[in-house]
Amino acid sequence: MTLFTPEEALAYHRNGKRGKLEVFPVKPCATQKDLSMAYSPGVAEACRAIAADPDTVFDYTGRGNLVAVVSNGSAVLGLGNIGPLAGKPVMEGKGVLFKIFADIDVYDINLNCTSPQAIIETVKAMEPTFGGINLEDIKAPECFEIEKTLKQELDIPVFHDDQHGTAIISGAGLLNTLELTGKRIENLRVVISGAGAAGIACAQFYVTLGVDPANILMFDSRGLIHPQRTSGMNPYKEQFANGTPDMDLTAAMQGADLFLGLSQKDLLSQDMVAAMADKPVIFAMANPDPEIPYPSAKAVRPDCIMGTGRSDFPNQVNNVSGFPSIFRGALDVRATSINEEMKVAAARALAELAKEPVPEAMLEAYGVDKLEFGPDYIIPKPLDPRVLLWEAPAVARAAMDSGVARQPVDLEPYTQNLQRRLDQSRARITDIVESYAAK
Numbered sequence: 281m282t283l284f285t286p287e288e289a290l291a292y293h294r295n296g297k298r299g300k301l302e303v304f305p306v307k308p309c310a311t312q313k314d315l316s317m318a319y320s321p322g323v324a325e326a327c328r329a330i331a332a333d334p335d336t337v338f339d340y341t342g343r344g345n346l347v348a349v350v351s352n353g354s355a356v357l358g359l360g361n362i363g364p365l366a367g368k369p370v371m372e373g374k375g376v377l378f379k380i381f382a383d384i385d386v387y388d389i390n391l392n393c394t395s396p397q398a399i400i401e402t403v404k405a406m407e408p409t410f411g412g413i414n415l416e417d418i419k420a421p422e423c424f425e426i427e428k429t430l431k432q433e434l435d436i437p438v439f440h441d442d443q444h445g446t447a448i449i450s451g452a453g454l455l456n457t458l459e460l461t462g463k464r465i466e467n468l469r470v471v472i473s474g475a476g477a478a479g480i481a482c483a484q485f486y487v488t489l490g491v492d493p494a495n496i497l498m499f500d501s502r503g504l505i506h507p508q509r510t511s512g513m514n515p516y517k518e519q520f521a522n523g524t525p526d527m528d529l530t531a532a533m534q535g536a537d538l539f540l541g542l543s544q545k546d547l548l549s550q551d552m553v554a555a556m557a558d559k560p561v562i563f564a565m566a567n568p569d570p571e572i573p574y575p576s577a578k579a580v581r582p583d584c585i586m587g588t589g590r591s592d593f594p595n596q597v598n599n600v601s602g603f604p605s606i607f608r609g610a611l612d613v614r615a616t617s618i619n620e621e622m623k624v625a626a627a628r629a630l631a632e633l634a635k636e637p638v639p640e641a642m643l644e645a646y647g648v649d650k651l652e653f654g655p656d657y658i659i660p661k662p663l664d665p666r667v668l669l670w671e672a673p674a675v676a677r678a679a680m681d682s683g684v685a686r687q688p689v690d691l692e693p694y695t696q697n698l699q700r701r702l703d704q705s706r707a708r709i710t711d712i713v714e715s716y717a718a719k
């Protein structure tokens with residue numbers, strides 16, 4: 281089900297204003313007085329106030345609502361190491377999603393750096409500009425060291441979306457599949473294709489949710505990660521070394537309950553899917569093309585629960601349903617980090633929302649008659665505005681409960697205000713987009 285042609289996608293990016301984002305002023309600057317306050321000499325008052333009390337930077341500048349989407353283009357979607365220039369459309373796209381789904385402003389920062397040290401130093405130097413750092417499409421294993429060091433050294437949230445956004449959303453899906461299949465999480469036999477940023481982080485998060493690490497078989501480009509293997513290994517892969525050297529993907533898939541694809545397209549065959557346990561779960565999440573196409577998996581296993589990273593099939597399991605709302609909650613309580621408690625809270629909130637009745641507007645947006653909790657609807661649709669209203673307060677609450685919030689909020693008025701804020705922001709975006717379309 282292709283919704284557009286390649287030419288249409290290129291025209292979407294090229295036509296009208298180039299790219300997908302614009303920076304707009306939010307204060308008047310029409311008169312001599314406005315100008316003298318926006319810039320010299322009035323701006324000096326704000327400078328002096330911040331110099332005297334650095335915390336007031338959150339009052340006098342946009343820092344508290346500004347996130348850097350930082351990438352070096354080394355693992356862009358499933359396209360691989362295409363570099364920072366070719367990765368920029370994705371990073372602008374992440375900026376669009378932050379704004380539309382959570383009213384967060386973004387600068388996309390596309391770095392011509394490969395070494396972890398260079399990326400770490402650059403991001404550290406940028407810290408005063410931003411309220412949060414979203415690392416994106418930086419390949420493993422470098423991404424692990426980069427994120428760990430930045431988390432230790434910065435006191436604003438640092439979040440590698442491909443790791444944790446993916447883990448949280450697929451974790452929410454996993455929790456709901458347990459309910460639908462009646463299986464117990466500790467008994468699940470899990471096969472993971474991909475031992476990079478997303479594969480490793482998902483495995484770790486699933487273990488936090490209750491999966492037995494001994495029941496995970498993980499594959500990378502060289503085959504199974506097993507205890508005797510020495511080549512192409514790293515400490516992150518070693519945590520999940522299981523099975524025997526002779527085991528290939530076909531053997532691993534025999535009787536598996538869950539397949540998680542975070543690798544490359546077309547790695548999973550219909551025969552492998554056919555050999556899975558009853559009511560199997562297949563999250564084939566490589567983008568833009570999954571490890572097996574949705575129709576191919578359903579054709580051999582109509583009893584499967586299938587999710588992909590794409591929006592054109594049921595169950596879009598994609599970090600888009602996470603990073604905007606998670607940062608919203610974290611920024612609003614001025615959290616110093618995004619910790620495990622906040623991630624689990626986000627996953628559980630998303631899982632619970634899938635069981636609520638779906639508003640008519642969502643049915644219209646997706647052109648369907650019905651969306652109801654079940655095998656074809658295990659997580660909310662990314663376009664559903666309730667995702668923000670459920671996830672962000674859950675994250676804010678978890679930040680407050682776990683002691684990383686510097687500015688606690690009262691959750692009831694906070695949640696009501698979120699709805700208003702989202703409506704106003706979307707109305708402004710509609711006006712801007714329409715103004716360009718009219719030109």
Ligand SMILES: NC(=O)C1=CN([C@@H]2O[C@H](COP(=O)(O)OP(=O)(O)OC[C@H]3O[C@@H](n4cnc5c(N)ncnc54)[C@H](OP(=O)(O)O)[C@@H]3O)[C@@H](O)[C@H]2O)C=CC1
Binds near residue numbers: 502542565
């Ligand atoms: N739906 C979603 O929300 C998300 C989807 N993804 C998708 O997941 C995929 C991986 O992304 P990410 O983890 O960031 O990238 P990384 O570059 O960090 O990791 C890629 C992993 O895939 C492995 N791999 C490559 N070829 C094969 C193969 N033939 N068989 C098995 N494994 C293979 C690599 O193996 P090796 O270690 O040997 O190099 C590596 O472990 C991409 O397609 C991306 O689009 C990522 C994030 C979110």
Ligand SMILES: CC(=O)C(=O)O
Binds near residue numbers: 356441442599
């Ligand atoms: C969705 C996403 O972040 C990726 O595929 O890399």
Ligand SMILES: [Mg+2]
Binds near residue numbers: 357416417441
């Ligand atoms: Mg990504």
